[in-house]
Amino acid sequence: MRKTCITTLLIAAACEGAPSALAPAGPDAARIASLWWVLATICGSIYVVFAVIALFAMLQRRRSEDPREQSERRSARWVLVAGGVIPAMIVTALVVVTLGALRDLSSDRKARVIIEVHGRLWWWELRYLDERGALLAVSANEMHVPVNERVELRLVSDNVIHSFWVPQLHGKLDLIPGKANVLTLRAARPSQYRGFCAEYCGLQHTHMGLLVVATPRPEFDEWLALQAEPAPVATEPQLTRGRDVFERNCGTCHTVRGTRAQGIEGPDLTHIGGRRTLASVTLPNNPDNLGTWITRAQSIKPGSLMPNVELLEADRLDIVAYLMALR
Numbered sequence: 001m002r003k004t005c006i007t008t009l010l011i012a013a014a015c016e017g018a019p020s021a022l023a024p025a026g027p028d029a030a031r032i033a034s035l036w037w038v039l040a041t042i043c044g045s046i047y048v049v050f051a052v053i054a055l056f057a058m059l060q061r062r063r064s065e066d067p068r069e070q071s072e073r074r075s076a077r078w079v080l081v082a083g084g085v086i087p088a089m090i091v092t093a094l095v096v097v098t099l100g101a102l103r104d105l106s107s108d109r110k111a112r113v114i115i116e117v118h119g120r121l122w123w124w125e126l127r128y129l130d131e132r133g134a135l136l137a138v139s140a141n142e143m144h145v146p147v148n149e150r151v152e153l154r155l156v157s158d159n160v161i162h163s164f165w166v167p168q169l170h171g172k173l174d175l176i177p178g179k180a181n182v183l184t185l186r187a188a189r190p191s192q193y194r195g196f197c198a199e200y201c202g203l204q205h206t207h208m209g210l211l212v213v214a215t216p217r218p219e220f221d222e223w224l225a226l227q228a229e230p231a232p233v234a235t236e237p238q239l240t241r242g243r244d245v246f247e248r249n250c251g252t253c254h255t256v257r258g259t260r261a262q263g264i265e266g267p268d269l270t271h272i273g274g275r276r277t278l279a280s281v282t283l284p285n286n287p288d289n290l291g292t293w294i295t296r297a298q299s300i301k302p303g304s305l306m307p308n309v310e311l312l313e314a315d316r317l318d319i320v321a322y323l324m325a326l327r
């Protein structure tokens with residue numbers, strides 16, 4: 001567990017700054033952060049003013065020998081103004097600024113990049129679509145987006161309710177079974193941004209992480225074209241052995257396009273070797289972690305659908321070499 005925490009910290013360190021909604025890296029998150037500051041300032045000021053008034057009232061009462069000395073009419077006016085008029089004005093102001101922000105954050109905007117985001121137990125399936133809705137590529141847990149362009153996310157789930165949240169890019173939005181919610185976001189700078197599932201969804205909710213990788217358009221186009229390709233053909237003996245072991249042991253749950261592995265329960269692994277993390281941003285992707293994940297997944301993500309796969313040591317090495325070569 002301690003090792004998992006440390007590796008999660010290492011992954012977070014590779015991202016830009018803290019994954020905080022108050023460190024925005026896109027116009028939508030910046031709008032939310034500015035709304036947060038306005039609300040915090042107004043509500044904080046109200047708290048301070050009323051704390052001072054309450055303190056003042058307590059001191060006054062102690063000093064005054066006969067409370068009836070106070071003019072009742074003056075008190076009634078105070079109650080009306082401080083308890084009715086001022087709160088009504090403040091609430092109206094809060095409603096106006098909040099509605100303004102909601103209008104600015106409306107998802108009713110055209111985007112050239114469309115990603116269908118499926119909340120799974122407990123990982124993210126990412127299906128890149130063209131403007132007519134045809135499937136371009138499938139990936140998992142690592143969402144690449146072009147920098148400074150609107151990206152439309154269609155959030156869906158066929159199991160329980162999840163919530164998509166990349167604090168530096170936008171607010172939270174739920175993935176609700178039977179309903180597609182749409183979120184459009186834009187990353188202003190090339191970097192990596194940490195995302196989370198923000199709605200408790202079961203045992204491994206905490207390990208349902210996501211990484212958004214924002215790159216310049218040409219780099220994004222190159223990445224997307226590669227993701228659309230089938231897996232590179234294994235030619236070296238170790239890789240063909242690894243592919244055979246993979247097809248036998250993992251092919252009913254995972255797909256590697258271009259092979260006999262066509263399962264749909266787990267993430268598509270066609271280009272897993274090029275991903276930065278494993279198990280939804282739980283571990284950095286490297287041969288050691290991949291080998292451990294395959295044979296001891298249940299000690300890393302207990303309760304997940306990924307079983308501990310029993311393998312001979314030679315098979316384990318071959319399968320790891322094969323998967324790491326899938327770039």
Ligand code: CUA
Pocket residue numbers: 119122161162163197198199200201202205206208
């Ligand atoms: Cu999915 Cu929490």
